[in-house]
Amino acid sequence: MKTIEVKKPSGYATQIGPAHPALKEPVMFSLDIEGERIRKADFVPGMAHRGVEWMGMRRNCIQTMYLAERICGICGITHSISFSRAVEQIAQIQVPNRAHYIRSIVGELERIHSHLLWAGVAAHELGFDSAFYLAWRVRENVMDLLEYLTGNRVHYAIIQIGGVRRDIVPDQFPRIEESMKFFEGAYAKLAAVFLDDTTVQMRCRDCGVLTTDEARELCPVGPTARASGIKKDVRVDHPYAAYGDVEIEYQTPDLLTGEVRGDVYDRIVTRLLEVKQSIGIVRQLLAMLPDGPLLAIPKPAVLLAKLKGVAGEAVGRHEAPRGEVMHYVRLEAGKDEPAAWKVKASSYSNYMAWIPMMEGEQIADIPIIAASIDPCISCTDRVALVRPDVRQIVTKEELHRLSVEKTRRIQAGLAK
Amino acid sequence: MNATSLLLTVAGTLGMAVFGLFAGLWFTGLDRVLAARMQARIGPPVRQPFIDLAKLLVKQNVVPANAIPWLFNGAPLLALASAITILLYIPMAALPGLPVLDLHGDLVLIMYLLLVPGLAMVAGGLSSGSPYATIGAQREMVTMIAYELPLASTVIAFAWKLAQTDVDHPFSLATLAATPLWTLVGPIGFMGLLLLLATMILVVPGELGRIPFDAPEAETEIAGGLLVEYSGRNFALFSLSLAVKTIVVTSLIVALFFPWNLTDFVAISCCPYLATAANAAFFLFKLFVVLFFSVTLVRISVARFRITQVVDVYWKVLGALSLIGLALVMVDAQIR
Amino acid sequence: MSFPMVPELLGSLFKKPNTNPFPAAQLPPTVTGLLEKVGKGEASLNPPVPVPEKLRGKMTYNRETCIGCKLCLKVCPAHAIDFIEGTKKIRIFVSQCIQCGQCTEICPKQCLALSGEFLNASHDRYADELVVD
Ligand code: SF4
Ligand code: SF4
Numbered sequence: 020m021k022t023i024e025v026k027k028p029s030g031y032a033t034q035i036g037p038a039h040p041a042l043k044e045p046v047m048f049s050l051d052i053e054g055e056r057i058r059k060a061d062f063v064p065g066m067a068h069r070g071v072e073w074m075g076m077r078r079n080c081i082q083t084m085y086l087a088e089r090i091c092g093i094c095g096i097t098h099s100i101s102f103s104r105a106v107e108q109i110a111q112i113q114v115p116n117r118a119h120y121i122r123s124i125v126g127e128l129e130r131i132h133s134h135l136l137w138a139g140v141a142a143h144e145l146g147f148d149s150a151f152y153l154a155w156r157v158r159e160n161v162m163d164l165l166e167y168l169t170g171n172r173v174h175y176a177i178i179q180i181g182g183v184r185r186d187i188v189p190d191q192f193p194r195i196e197e198s199m200k201f202f203e204g205a206y207a208k209l210a211a212v213f214l215d216d217t218t219v220q221m222r223c224r225d226c227g228v229l230t231t232d233e234a235r236e237l238c239p240v241g242p243t244a245r246a247s248g249i250k251k252d253v254r255v256d257h258p259y260a261a262y263g264d265v266e267i268e269y270q271t272p273d274l275l276t277g278e279v280r281g282d283v284y285d286r287i288v289t290r291l292l293e294v295k296q297s298i299g300i301v302r303q304l305l306a307m308l309p310d311g312p313l314l315a316i317p318k319p320a321v322l323l324a325k326l327k328g329v330a331g332e333a334v335g336r337h338e339a340p341r342g343e344v345m346h347y348v349r350l351e352a353g354k355d356e357p358a359a360w361k362v363k364a365s366s367y368s369n370y371m372a373w374i375p376m377m378e379g380e381q382i383a384d385i386p387i388i389a390a391s392i393d394p395c396i397s398c399t400d401r402v403a404l405v406r407p408d409v410r411q412i413v414t415k416e417e418l419h420r421l422s423v424e425k426t427r428r429i430q431a432g433l434a435k
Numbered sequence: 436m437n438a439t440s441l442l443l444t445v446a447g448t449l450g451m452a453v454f455g456l457f458a459g460l461w462f463t464g465l466d467r468v469l470a471a472r473m474q475a476r477i478g479p480p481v482r483q484p485f486i487d488l489a490k491l492l493v494k495q496n497v498v499p500a501n502a503i504p505w506l507f508n509g510a511p512l513l514a515l516a517s518a519i520t521i522l523l524y525i526p527m528a529a530l531p532g533l534p535v536l537d538l539h540g541d542l543v544l545i546m547y548l549l550l551v552p553g554l555a556m557v558a559g560g561l562s563s564g565s566p567y568a569t570i571g572a573q574r575e576m577v578t579m580i581a582y583e584l585p586l587a588s589t590v591i592a593f594a595w596k597l598a599q600t601d602v603d604h605p606f607s608l609a610t611l612a613a614t615p616l617w618t619l620v621g622p623i624g625f626m627g628l629l630l631l632l633a634t635m636i637l638v639v640p641g642e643l644g645r646i647p648f649d650a651p652e653a654e655t656e657i658a659g660g661l662l663v664e665y666s667g668r669n670f671a672l673f674s675l676s677l678a679v680k681t682i683v684v685t686s687l688i689v690a691l692f693f694p695w696n697l698t699d700f701v702a703i704s705c706c707p708y709l710a711t712a713a714n715a716a717f718f719l720f721k722l723f724v725v726l727f728f729s730v731t732l733v734r735i736s737v738a739r740f741r742i743t744q745v746v747d748v749y750w751k752v753l754g755a756l757s758l759i760g761l762a763l764v765m766v767d768a769q770i771r
Numbered sequence: 772m773s774f775p776m777v778p779e780l781l782g783s784l785f786k787k788p789n790t791n792p793f794p795a796a797q798l799p800p801t802v803t804g805l806l807e808k809v810g811k812g813e814a815s816l817n818p819p820v821p822v823p824e825k826l827r828g829k830m831t832y833n834r835e836t837c838i839g840c841k842l843c844l845k846v847c848p849a850h851a852i853d854f855i856e857g858t859k860k861i862r863i864f865v866s867q868c869i870q871c872g873q874c875t876e877i878c879p880k881q882c883l884a885l886s887g888e889f890l891n892a893s894h895d896r897y898a899d900e901l902v903v904d
Contacts, residue, residue: 078848079845079846081846081848081873082846082847082848082873083848084848085848085849085869085871085873086848089869147776149776149779149780150776153776153779156789163823166822166823166826167823167825168825169825170823170825170826170827170872170885171826171827171870174869176827176869176870176871176872176873184872184876185825208779211775212775212776212779215773215775216773216774216775216776217772217773217774218774318877319846319873319876319877320842320877323845323846
């Protein structure tokens, strides 16, 4: 066959976002496109910077807990666990065992809710709205359960530094078990709809591939990493709360399909497997729930006084539904509020995976690839350039220089 | 053509336009309610499309600064006018005076006319000066080319079979309406016709730009594609043309595959008006059934295809299916 | 080819929708008109969805026992509590309160509590029913 020489590749540049129906939160993709194919992809984050850390550094630790909870609308407990773990380490507060278990139970219920929410969003991005309604309908059950246990559907306000604020009593066990039974049935239904459907397979198989090697280089976390065959999970690698007492395995897609391809489909598989895993963990934890107090320091006023007296720095981690979340906290003696607070949300580690996933795919795949890492953009945006004299693109060196300057400024302020 | 028949034609055209618009919107509402119920939602009231239309008509009609105004404004009008025109050629129930332009067109004309609303949307999309609309317009053209193969194979199968039976005008719609093809073929041909029916059922979502073939509009990808810049009156006209086109395409399937009247099965001899009314109701029922299986059920039970997959499905899967159907009809004719 | 959604969809066609209904199925021409009709027994409203007993709702405040220690102000993450210097009592702005209940835990006199009331929407964030004092 004669090949036709094309002199100039007919490409064009376009962008998707920051406001676009495929994106539930603002981020911008700038794309170099040829026909329907994406030649080069890049993204511009930083459009939803809210200054949460700044606010937290002006509130005492108890107040900051609730602020941390509000970093994300989906993983409410993620940030409060991480923050309180950091503070507990600094103040050397021993969290009672029962509180550890309750933290883990609520954490797993949150994982179920988050993954189902994601499944719905992903289905919607594929134009498969029935699956979206199905997933969200099923998710209502766990939302109701969380409301029943904690009093709120989201932002459970159940974590306190040194423990938890609400108990799970034996009277509530049947209702929890009922939900777990419901989710076993729902898992079968969702697995059929998401994994067996021909059109879903056509859209998701071998689309948005992140190979194991690429994943190793880019260091994503959570289901994004596990779907590419990287075995990492904070709950297994560095057990915290009650995770050391239960049996947890890395959920990689080969457990179900026998192979790891690292595509969007594998990310669906991984998340579905984790829903099933969470059901198991909740059951194990409930069966072993130890007796004991809920809080190390029951009186908030005493807690505040203690935190005022301690100094030090620590990192608190939690395996969020999207992957590892990290909070760095530094407390100074004589101050109520944290002297420094830095949040690394899980999506921050996953963003870079977008680029190898998108390049070479079609325009039609952008929404599902963007959604496949389950991005949480508002949680992630930590920096916004607001001064007009600062260039839009900041090199690593420049960022380092700016950070050093800022740290000096803060330290000078602290010294005063 | 004398004055009376001209008058009759004008009245018929107006009547069909009103019917097309009204029935189209009503069926759209029904489609939305049924889809909602199947997704375990309550859904909107059936009259919601009328409410939406009324709202669109009072909204501002924005013409983007870098659009080509005459083309941008003309495209929706052309789309609606052409959709209504097709309606004048399609045989419906055995009602007196239908189709309005019975003797002036045939199946081939309809196939061409069916392209016009789509082309109008392409023109409107390209003239609106938005990159999303441009991508959408390109996709719409590709989609139109894609579903033409299965559509044409089906039409050819019908015309060929009718030509075999020595009727005068094998491509004429009146002939089609009078001769249900199912009765003319043996078991093999029957299977062929079933394949052709399945093909046509899946051509409908492509024609109407519904999931899974809605790549040209693809809300989550290109934000509405072709229609992204349209608002107010222009957008209302496009949604009306879509509503009319829904009636057109489903009527076409009814005319090709289910031309029977109710009076063919039950004799309603007591009064002719009752028979006519019964036939009209039966026709609407047939439309509803076709609409349910080809639009409502399909659009909610699968995910959207990429544009390359749209072409693959239409050419490789449905193209093959319709060609096998055509071959079966031919084989059937040979062995009988 | 497999389309597992189809049986599920066709099945749902004959089931009750899962949506929690609004008090009225569709937006009535006038809300007051509808309420009047309900009052006269000519129309009925869909009952509200039951809430769990531990729901965190609107704050309640016992003015009498409050000693004005300001501890609640210190922990309130949303700065929803105002201290009134003159009377040495507090005031809670419900529109700003995030219903965390932290103040109820620190109050030495237990004069704060969360109720189950959750219908706290209003046009005016300083409306009487949205300021607890
Ligand atoms: S419930 Fe929470 S937000 Fe509301 S007043 Fe009390 S401490 Fe403040
Ligand atoms: S903590 Fe209790 S007693 Fe103290 S000011 Fe607040 S409401 Fe009053």
